[in-house]
Amino acid sequence: xxxxxxxxxxxxxxxxxxxxxxxxxxxxxxxxxxxxxxxxxxxxxxxxxxxxxxxxxxxxxxxxxxxxxxxxxxxxxxxxxxxxxxxxxxxxxxxxxxxxxxxxxxxxxxxxxxxxxxxxxxxxxxxxxxxxxxxxxxxxxxxxxxxxxxxxxxxxxxxxxxxxx
Ligand SMILES: [Zn+2]
Numbered sequence: 001x002x003x004x005x006x007x008x009x010x011x012x013x014x015x016x017x018x019x020x021x022x023x024x025x026x027x028x029x030x031x032x033x034x035x036x037x038x039x040x041x042x043x044x045x046x047x048x049x050x051x052x053x054x055x056x057x058x059x060x061x062x063x064x065x066x067x068x069x070x071x072x073x074x075x076x077x078x079x080x081x082x083x084x085x086x087x088x089x090x091x092x093x094x095x096x097x098x099x100x101x102x103x104x105x106x107x108x109x110x111x112x113x114x115x116x117x118x119x120x121x122x123x124x125x126x127x128x129x130x131x132x133x134x135x136x137x138x139x140x141x142x143x144x145x146x147x148x149x150x151x152x153x154x155x156x157x158x159x160x161x162x163x164x165x
Contacts (some may be wrong), residue, residue: 006075034093
């Protein structure tokens with residue numbers, strides 16, 4: 001017997017993709033990070049367009065697999081994951097839900113910059129623990145190239161900020 005693909009609606013597709021965690025930061029999902037850009041049916045194939053957070057993102061293969069597996073679990077037989085590198089991923093695409101989760105995990109979310117990254121890097125960063133702006137930058141690179149390390153002068157603890165891109 002031929003299997004028939006589940007013709008999910010756009011809302012159902014986005015809801016399913018919202019359950020796929022980012023491989024590098026599993027507390028946030030691919031949709032709220034802004035990695036999933038578009039979904040579209042072409043006949044019986046569901047095309048999912050993604051923009052990885054970094055051009056040479058080593059997690060790309062994992063993202064591709066997890067999107068495919070989640071949609072196939074929902075009954076979509078043919079899934080095509082397309083990568084779009086231009087325009088490059090920006091932290092401006094990160095949803096407020098993702099920013100709140102980063103903050104709750106003790107990681108300062110990337111500041112909103114409206115295209116002017118340099119300007120925003122000169123502005124004070126709030127400590128994700130106590131909210132104090134009495135913080136100083138100690139290192140441009142944290143545990144990953146996308147993070148910067150700050151110290152909170154009030155609670156004396158270091159914290160990482162997600163670098164604005
Ligand atoms: Zn603090």
